[in-house]
Amino acid sequence: MSRIEMVISDFGGVLTTPLFEAFASFQDRVGIPPRSFGEAMKAIMEKGQPNPLFELECGRISEAEFQAQLAEALEPILGHRPEIESFGMLLFEALDPNPGMIDLIREVRRDGIRTALLTNNVKEWEATWRSMMPIDELFETVVDSAFVNCRKPDPRIYQLTLERVQLEPEQCIFIDDMEINIEAANELGLHGVHFRETAQARAEVHALLA
């Protein structure tokens, strides 16, 4: 069995507080019920268009285009065209760093384990999410879906990450709060750790490294 050399971590919901809490707060701020967002996304895809969130995360549409698509799809549902500007800013206002997981990254680095970040993200949000913690101090490599035109759980984004760090899948731990992303990582041979809460994820990573 080859030794584990690297911990690859997700960003949102692992190194930060849970995203669903931030979405709930965002929806409160814009006054649109979560159900309506779901209906709007469904209406877009029923027209045969790709999922706008996936397009945004793959850097194929801008945040402005995403907001326009969503506002248009929400119009018949809400009876008026909503203002959904600064989607990202509002989301990030409700998101905080998760110190327990950031500490874990520092601890493993101290023990000589390499670290990388693999995030499904949005181009326009880069300065904002990077300002939440010292990303370049914590990670030697950052793979951001919006800049590589591919998102988790597509196996290609994991393969691209492994190529960049020059490691085999079994040499890497991968932490993510979305089970579908963990399943894809496990399929490729990485050691997936499904983040549910900080203490559990920390214990699983330490056990794999022991």
Ligand SMILES: [Mg+2]
């Ligand atoms: Mg996440």
